[in-house]
Amino acid sequence: MYPFKKRKGKAKVFEPVISNTGFIGVSFVDTNDLTKESYPKKSKHLRISPQVMEQLMKWMASMFTAQNNPVFASCVYYKPLQIIGFVLSSTPYSEKEGKAYFLDYLRDYGYPIEYTDEMISNTGFRGAVFVDLSTNTPFTFEFEIGILTKLMPQMFEPIRNSLGKLGNYASVIYAPEQNKIGFVLSLKPFEKDEGVYYFLDWLEEKGLSKEKEYEETEQLSLFSDNI
Numbered sequence: 001m002y003p004f005k006k007r008k009g010k011a012k013v014f015e016p017v018i019s020n021t022g023f024i025g026v027s028f029v030d031t032n033d034l035t036k037e038s039y040p041k042k043s044k045h046l047r048i049s050p051q052v053m054e055q056l057m058k059w060m061a062s063m064f065t066a067q068n069n070p071v072f073a074s075c076v077y078y079k080p081l082q083i084i085g086f087v088l089s090s091t092p093y094s095e096k097e098g099k100a101y102f103l104d105y106l107r108d109y110g111y112p113i114e115y116t117d118e119m120i121s122n123t124g125f126r127g128a129v130f131v132d133l134s135t136n137t138p139f140t141f142e143f144e145i146g147i148l149t150k151l152m153p154q155m156f157e158p159i160r161n162s163l164g165k166l167g168n169y170a171s172v173i174y175a176p177e178q179n180k181i182g183f184v185l186s187l188k189p190f191e192k193d194e195g196v197y198y199f200l201d202w203l204e205e206k207g208l209s210k211e212k213e214y215e216e217t218e219q220l221s222l223f224s225d226n227i
Contacts, residue, residue, distance in 0.1 A: 020190040022169070024067055026202045027059045028182025031145055042138035049147040050077035050084060057086060060183050064168045067187060071168050072124075073159070076102040081111060082137060084147075085130025086159050090166060093122040101125050126166075129158045149174050149181055164189070171195040178203060178210045 029052050039047060053075040064071045072089045076099055083106065087098045100118035105128045107113050131151060136143065153172040163170055169189050173196055174181040180203065184195040203209045 020186060020188055020194055020198070022186040022188025022190070023198055024185050024187060025063050026182060026184055026199060027056055027063075028173075028180045028199075028203075029056070029148070030180050031149065032179045034141075034145065036141045039141040042140060044138055045079050045082075046077060046084065046133070046139055046144060046147070048141075048144045049152075050075055052148060053084070053086075053152060056183055060170060060185060063185050064163075069166070069168050069187060071163065071166055074098045076128075076130075078103065078106070081106070081113075081132070082134040083111075083130050083132050085128055086155060087128045088126045088159055088162055089122060089124045090126060091122055091124030093125070097122055102128055102130070106130065126162050127158070129155055131155060149176070152181070173199040175200060175203075 034048055034052075057073040057075050061071055061073045070090065072092050074087050074095070075084065076087055077084045078099075085102060087093075087102050089098075093101070096118055097120055100116065100120050101122070103113050103116075104120065107115075133139075153174060156170075156172045160170055160172075167187070169186040171184050171190070171192055172181065173184050175196070178200070182199065184190075184199050186195075190198075200209070
């Protein structure tokens with residue numbers, strides 16, 4: 001019997017097949033661009049995650065609407081109770097109306113929130129999802145990164161299911177090796193793994209993959225594009 005010898009060279013890599021033809025775009029934030037320098041050691045309020053989540057939701061809504069599959073969404077952060085969440089609707093609504101709907105939603109769950117005179121005329125609200133962070137104060141930079149990379153994907157699951165009923169499909173993808181988290185959108189259903197492959201392929205195609213060096217000096221904290 002001859003001794004076993006390992007072959008030299010790189011192992012053959014089998015590329016995953018992306019069969020879904022309905023993908024319409026990607027939007028992501030590079031966690032390396034969220035600088036810690038301007039963040040205090042401890043903060044009474046969230047400083048980073050609400051803005052990032054709001055931008056991602058607005059981009060998602062604009063992309064689906066541009067494809068004649070209108071959907072409207074936003075992120076609401078209620079500072080007095082340290083509650084953050086998403087609002088989803090099939091018809092347009094103002095920022096104040098979205099917040100009023102969100103607060104009504106919290107009242108239904110027993111939160112002590114005073115009523116206001118803000119009228120809710122929109123009949124297209126599909127629901128909301130929220131998380132209570134009041135026991136996690138004061139906040140730190142590392143905690144807010146955790147909100148984006150760990151909590152946001154969980155929060156988005158109910159929204160993803162509701163989007164599917166509207167004929168829109170989306171998934172939150174976190175690629176830790178790329179230091180990036182974002183949304184993948186499609187007009188057709190897709191598996192989570194397929195969304196990950198598409199996300200990574202998209203980054204490589206745009207020259208934004210971590211392994212690639214590119215000449216651009218300007219880096220955006222939030223990058224989005226349509227395909």
